Amino acid sequence: MELNTLTLTQAIEGLKTRTFSHAELIAACTDRIKSVEPNIKAFITVNQKVTNGIPIAVKDNFNTNDIETTAASDILRGYVPPYDATVVRKLKEHGMMILGKTNMDAFAHGSSTEASDFGATSNPWDLERLPGGSSGGSAAAVIADECIAAIGSETAGSIRQPASWCGVVGLKPTYGRVSRYGLIAMASSTDSPGPITKTVADARILYEMLAGFDPYDATTGHQPVTSEIINIKHLTIGVPKQYFRSEAQNGVNQRVLDAAKVLEKLGARLVDLSLLDPEYAVSVYTILQRAEVSSNLARFDGIRFGHRRDQFNEENKRRIMLGNYTLSAGYYDAYYAKAQKVRTLFINDFHKAFDAVDLIIGPTSPSTALKKGASKDHVMFGELQDILVEPSTIAGLPGINLPCGFIERLPVGMQLIGPQWSEDKILSVAQMYEEQTLWHTQRPKL
Amino acid sequence: MAHKKLTRFEIKHVAKLSNLLLSDPELELLGKELSETIEFIDHLSEINTDDTPPTSQVGGKTNEFREDHVLPGLSQKEALKNAKRTHNGYFVSKIQWS
Numbered sequence: 001m002e003l004n005t006l007t008l009t010q011a012i013e014g015l016k017t018r019t020f021s022h023a024e025l026i027a028a029c030t031d032r033i034k035s036v037e038p039n040i041k042a043f044i045t046v047n048q049k050v051t052n053g054i055p056i057a058v059k060d061n062f063n064t065n066d067i068e069t070t071a072a073s074d075i076l077r078g079y080v081p082p083y084d085a086t087v088v089r090k091l092k093e094h095g096m097m098i099l100g101k102t103n104m105d106a107f108a109h110g111s112s113t114e115a116s117d118f119g120a121t122s123n124p125w126d127l128e129r130l131p132g133g134s135s136g137g138s139a140a141a142v143i144a145d146e147c148i149a150a151i152g153s154e155t156a157g158s159i160r161q162p163a164s165w166c167g168v169v170g171l172k173p174t175y176g177r178v179s180r181y182g183l184i185a186m187a188s189s190t191d192s193p194g195p196i197t198k199t200v201a202d203a204r205i206l207y208e209m210l211a212g213f214d215p216y217d218a219t220t221g222h223q224p225v226t227s228e229i230i231n232i233k234h235l236t237i238g239v240p241k242q243y244f245r246s247e248a249q250n251g252v253n254q255r256v257l258d259a260a261k262v263l264e265k266l267g268a269r270l271v272d273l274s275l276l277d278p279e280y281a282v283s284v285y286t287i288l289q290r291a292e293v294s295s296n297l298a299r300f301d302g303i304r305f306g307h308r309r310d311q312f313n314e315e316n317k318r319r320i321m322l323g324n325y326t327l328s329a330g331y332y333d334a335y336y337a338k339a340q341k342v343r344t345l346f347i348n349d350f351h352k353a354f355d356a357v358d359l360i361i362g363p364t365s366p367s368t369a370l371k372k373g374a375s376k377d378h379v380m381f382g383e384l385q386d387i388l389v390e391p392s393t394i395a396g397l398p399g400i401n402l403p404c405g406f407i408e409r410l411p412v413g414m415q416l417i418g419p420q421w422s423e424d425k426i427l428s429v430a431q432m433y434e435e436q437t438l439w440h441t442q443r444p445k446l
Numbered sequence: 447m448a449h450k451k452l453t454r455f456e457i458k459h460v461a462k463l464s465n466l467l468l469s470d471p472e473l474e475l476l477g478k479e480l481s482e483t484i485e486f487i488d489h490l491s492e493i494n495t496d497d498t499p500p501t502s503q504v505g506g507k508t509n510e511f512r513e514d515h516v517l518p519g520l521s522q523k524e525a526l527k528n529a530k531r532t533h534n535g536y537f538v539s540k541i542q543w544s
Contacts, residue, residue, distance in 0.1 A: 018531055019534065040505075048475065061482075063481055079528055080527070080528065081528075082520055082525070082528075083520065084526075106459055174506040175504055176504075176507070177506060189504070215512055218507075218510035219503075219505055219507065221505060278495065280489070280490060281485040282486075283486065283489060283490050284490070285491075286486070288489055291463075301465075301539075302530065303529065303530070303537050303539045304528065304529055304537055305529065306528070308469060309465055309466055309467075310466075312466070314475075317466055317468070317472070317476065318476060318480070320464045320466065321457075321460050321461065321464055321466070321480060322483055324463040324464045325452075325480065325484075328459075328463060334491075338490050338491070338495065339487075340500035340501045340502070341495035341498045341499070341500045342490055342493055344495075344499060344501045345495070345498055347504065378505065379479045379482050379483050380483065386496060394504075395504060396504030396505065420504075
């Protein structure tokens with residue numbers, strides 16, 4: 001077995017029993033990168049200086065000390081941070097090493113990785129297709145076995161949707177569970193770092209490594225990070241009709257309903273659920289995200305770091321402009337304030353739902369991976385791709401993507417959403433599902 | 447809600463607020479695209495929020511305090527390392543007129 005194909009769990013075990021060395025594990029990944037990267041282009045930077053640790057790919061919007069960090073934007077080309085993000089520091093403290101920095105939509109503005117200033121990443125299942133985004137490089141690197149595991153960040157779908165399109169596990173933790181310190185900000189009220197991995201067990205290892213209060217990010221919670229395994233037999237899982245949309249690609253809804261049946265066989269009780277139409281969440285998110293982007297990207301003045309503001313790409317400019325428009329005098333109440341009120345309705349809606357159910361199941365994305373070019377000339381491309389993950393995002397809820405089948409050799413993903421701080425429950429159910437299926441063991445031919 | 451088609455004057459104003467220098471074709475294109483997006487998000491006005499308070503945060507936290515100790519930060523050299531222009535240990539910026 002090639003060492004680069006190992007899961008994180010297997011890599012930790014193999015190193016412990018001295019079956020192989022760190023150097024061999026790293027060499028297997030760098031050899032794989034050399035062989036497949038010309039086609040995949042998952043990495044912006046490959047770290048040449050590492051000799052020790054378990055190779056983890058990190059999205060290029062996490063500051064990494066002494067390793068170029070660009071957020072896939074021309075404006076940060078050449079920027080070498082003088083410090084590590086908390087996520088990166090914790091990885092290193094736990095014996096992980098930064099194998100490289102992965103491609104993304106510039107400043108995470110997108111759901112295709114096509115809006116990268118460094119060129120698009122290809123989906124390893126079909127090189128003519130998109131990996132999803134914005135953490136598309138991380139998801140592609142994992143399924144292509146270029147790394148043992150990866151880190152992504154999600155503002156609305158940016159972990160779960162590329163995980164779905166690439167057929168890997170992606171956990172978006174509760175907002176405030178994992179520190180944002182050193183993560184190049186997109187929308188500060190929803191940004192959530194999280195793992196993208198080959199298995200649920202791996203996602204749990206990385207999640208437990210990264211979660212917890214950080215004095216450098218005041219929005220992180222003090223809730224204890226536990227490692228509880230919760231029995232599915234006592235759980236009720238809601239199936240919301242609004243998430244199984246008629247316009248979804250043929251077959252996607254059925255794959256997810258089949259997965260729900262697996263959970264039922266394991267002992268969970270399935271109940272029908274009615275939630276607010278996710279289409280309204282798209283608009284809420286669009287307004288809030290642009291507003292926060294316009295404020296967060298104001299710091300790029302080319303004085304302290306980075307280049308001039310004319311280096312922002314079209315998508316970045318579009319988002320900054322809309323944000324400033326909705327926050328400007330005369331429009332604030334109609335757009336920003338209105339969006340925050342509708343956000344409250346979504347939060348209340350989920351509260352009500354979680355009085356009746358433990359978790360919610362639905363497709364992660366209405367389709368399998370789309371062809372390259374699909375995002376071009378569609379101003380709302382990203383938001384409409386992320387329609388099924390945006391409601392939980394604006395409510396700050398945790399969710400996971402799991403591979404649950406294939407349509408014409410392209411992976412389909414399902415998501416499990418839970419109440420805030422319910423990662424243990426989500427991971428437990430995800431783990432039990434994974435043990436019953438072989439979807440996560442499938443690999444593209446490269 | 448507000449009118450849907452942005453005027454050229456509005457687009458120029460927003461570009462100024464955004465500290466973006468845009469070419470005429472860019473102004474034209476962004477104006478069109480922003481109008482499309484605004485038309486899309488306009489459906490929020492269908493939802494009654496008269497008695498709904500706005501969300502200010504989702505984490506449920508109140509203030510987070512720490513002891514007022516000086517902690518180590520970046521050195522001057524580190525802080526300046528990515529600056530295009532420096533002078534005597536300072537960043538150099540264009541003259542700012544208010």
